[in-house]
Amino acid sequence: MVIPESKIRFNSLVKSLDTIAKDSENGPQRLVEAVLHAWQLQSYPLLAKRVSRQLGELPLKDDVNKFSLWLSQQSFNDAAFWLASAYATWVGEKRRTEQALYFTPPKLADRVIDDLVQRGASLTTVHWHDPACGGAAFLVPTAQRMAQALAGLGLASGEVLKRIERQLSGNDLDKALLSLSRQFLLMALYPHIKAAQRFPDFDLRNEDGLLPPPSKYQAPDVVICNPPYRKLNAAETQRYASKFKDVIRSQPNIYGLFIREALNVVKPGGLIGLLTPTSFLSGASFSKLRSRIVDLSHILQIDMLSDRTSMFIAVEQETVISVLRALPTLTHEAMPTDIHILTPGGTYENVGKHRLCNNGAPWAIPRSTADSALLDCAERSTARLGDFGYSARIGHLVAFRDKRRRFPQKPMDDAPRCVVPILWAGDITKEGLDHGRVQKKNRTDYFIEVSSLGHTSVISLPSVVLQRLTSNDQHHRLIAAPVPRCWQTAHGGFVAENHVVVLQTQPGNRWTPALMAKVLNSAGINRLYRSISGASNVATSELLALPLPPPRELDEALSRTEDIDEAIRIAFGLATPVTLRKKA
Numbered sequence: 001m002v003i004p005e006s007k008i009r010f011n012s013l014v015k016s017l018d019t020i021a022k023d024s025e026n027g028p029q030r031l032v033e034a035v036l037h038a039w040q041l042q043s044y045p046l047l048a049k050r051v052s053r054q055l056g057e058l059p060l061k062d063d064v065n066k067f068s069l070w071l072s073q074q075s076f077n078d079a080a081f082w083l084a085s086a087y088a089t090w091v092g093e094k095r096r097t098e099q100a101l102y103f104t105p106p107k108l109a110d111r112v113i114d115d116l117v118q119r120g121a122s123l124t125t126v127h128w129h130d131p132a133c134g135g136a137a138f139l140v141p142t143a144q145r146m147a148q149a150l151a152g153l154g155l156a157s158g159e160v161l162k163r164i165e166r167q168l169s170g171n172d173l174d175k176a177l178l179s180l181s182r183q184f185l186l187m188a189l190y191p192h193i194k195a196a197q198r199f200p201d202f203d204l205r206n207e208d209g210l211l212p213p214p215s216k217y218q219a220p221d222v223v224i225c226n227p228p229y230r231k232l233n234a235a236e237t238q239r240y241a242s243k244f245k246d247v248i249r250s251q252p253n254i255y256g257l258f259i260r261e262a263l264n265v266v267k268p269g270g271l272i273g274l275l276t277p278t279s280f281l282s283g284a285s286f287s288k289l290r291s292r293i294v295d296l297s298h299i300l301q302i303d304m305l306s307d308r309t310s311m312f313i314a315v316e317q318e319t320v321i322s323v324l325r326a327l328p329t330l331t332h333e334a335m336p337t338d339i340h341i342l343t344p345g346g347t348y349e350n351v352g353k354h355r356l357c358n359n360g361a362p363w364a365i366p367r368s369t370a371d372s373a374l375l376d377c378a379e380r381s382t383a384r385l386g387d388f389g390y391s392a393r394i395g396h397l398v399a400f401r402d403k404r405r406r407f408p409q410k411p412m413d414d415a416p417r418c419v420v421p422i423l424w425a426g427d428i429t430k431e432g433l434d435h436g437r438v439q440k441k442n443r444t445d446y447f448i449e450v451s452s453l454g455h456t457s458v459i460s461l462p463s464v465v466l467q468r469l470t471s472n473d474q475h476h477r478l479i480a481a482p483v484p485r486c487w488q489t490a491h492g493g494f495v496a497e498n499h500v501v502v503l504q505t506q507p508g509n510r511w512t513p514a515l516m517a518k519v520l521n522s523a524g525i526n527r528l529y530r531s532i533s534g535a536s537n538v539a540t541s542e543l544l545a546l547p548l549p550p551p552r553e554l555d556e557a558l559s560r561t562e563d564i565d566e567a568i569r570i571a572f573g574l575a576t577p578v579t580l581r582k583k584a
């Protein structure tokens with residue numbers, strides 16, 4: 001991705017103040033206040049308070065003023081994003097990750113608000129709430145739109161401000177961000193403040209967004225949120241366990257609980273707009289959440305932001321916007337969802353409607369119009385890997401933990417020991433298995449001593465191996481190779497490393513590993529896999545849920561053509577051939 005010039009300038013301005021930020025515990029907050037103060041002096045004089053003594057000499061620093069001058073030259077919403085991001089950088093990587101201080105860029109915030117407004121969220125009558133508002137990335141543009149819509153109704157500035165005070169609320173755990181949000185809201189509504197000569201008092205709360213005090217607040221009509229995301233530790237999981245037992249499975253990610261809480265707090269019939277990672281669409285640990293979402297809401301729209309080249313999105317993960325309408329009564333039936341895809345040109349393409357199942361299985365979501373037709377056909381097939389006689393497991397060997405003796409070559413001495421090859425992810429290519437391929441890169445552990453060939457780590461059944469980690473920008477997500485049977489039997493089996501997925505079958509299966517690897521490497525199956533997986537690791541749960549052509553139809557198609565892509569097209573009953581798009 002080309003780094004925009006504004007980002008380069010931002011980085012250098014932030015860096016110039018790094019040492020001051022590290023000076024004291026509240027260094028980041030003081031710095032942000034000083035930059036904000038200088039910016040307000042320049043552009044929002046009514047808001048520039050007397051410099052608090054706590055800031056000391058900071059507002060006089062050259063670099064502080066350089067930063068504020070640069071901010072005043074950006075569009076307001078961009079500048080607010082940059083200043084909040086500066087705070088997130090100054091607090092340091094550890095805290096930034098813990099709190100997920102990654103803010104929504106204005107273009108994306110606009111899209112979430114556009115989606116909600118198009119689905120009927122009123123800007124003039126109803127209450128919008130952000131339970132993890134950070135630096136007001138959603139609150140500011142929502143307030144701006146509310147002000148415009150209310151003024152458009154002919155309301156005077158004083159009344160506009162009053163209505164926004166009632167119609168907008170936010171919450172965050174971080175007090176410094178809340179205070180920044182308050183200032184940003186004042187700056188965004190500055191013309192009305194000037195006209196009315198009144199400083200509005202916004203409803204900004206400092207609570208755990210997952211445990212708001214019961215019945216203290218009225219239920220909002222709209223919840224808008226880019227929740228924090230990270231795995232919760234055991235103590236945190238314990239804290240939320242009883243409230244969220246209907247969605248917690250194993251170690252939950254906090255953003256899943258925020259999705260559940262949004263459904264909890266919003267008014268029946270209300271709207272929810274979420275910006276989140278895509279893992280909840282397919283991950284096994286989110287299966288209960290998926291069922292619950294379908295039970296409690298109509299998923300009106302999904303915008304897949306897989307192609308991030310047209311947007312500045314700081315996080316590495318694939319991102320999705322979901323718009324839900326909370327249903328007044330429970331439903332167990334999935335209703336159609338509009339799917340939109342962000343194109344490399346920065347526009348959104350509607351790729352049709354899909355039903356997202358409520359049985360906890362991964363949701364298949366097309367990443368292009370062509371995927372949509374493929375998915376329609378594939379969803380009619382109930383065949384899965386199991387129907388081809390395969391089971392899946394992850395390689396047993398965790399290299400840094402496993403203390404068994406390893407060798408660069410099979411030892412040729414007469415010692416009475418049992419040694420088998422180790423398969424590494426790097427040995428696997430679409431062209432086949434090449435044991436020792438990475439030896440060229442100085443790997444010396446290509447064989448391992450095992451207690452016996454019956455040890456659980458040793459795989460002796462016919463197998464296909466797949467790379468477990470593939471980038472989700474890569475269209476070829478499944479890289480599979482058959483394990484040559486003669487090689488495997490000559491060694492008595494093999495041990496797979498942990499970054500390898502192993503699919504095993506019984507001897508004599510008509511769907512031999514060679515044929516199954518071809519199926520998995522095909523364009524159609526790769527596109528289907530990509531539709532159910534946004535994460536970079538190839539999960540066994542997703543592989544097992546992957547729709548495949550019915551074995552009988554595929555068998556018949558293969559008797560007519562040797563071309564696997566063509567056979568899959570025929571077996572699915574697809575009108576047009578499936579190809580793999582070029583790498584993004």
Ligand SMILES: C[S@@+](CC[C@H](N)C(=O)[O-])C[C@H]1O[C@@H](n2cnc3c(N)ncnc32)[C@H](O)[C@@H]1O
Nearest residue numbers: 103104132133134137172173174208209226228
């Ligand atoms: C990914 S940021 C998003 C902020 C903002 N909504 C945006 O879109 O830019 C997540 C925010 O959640 C806040 N946060 C983390 N845990 C929280 C919790 N338990 N309750 C409320 N806020 C929380 C963090 O301080 C951070 O500001």
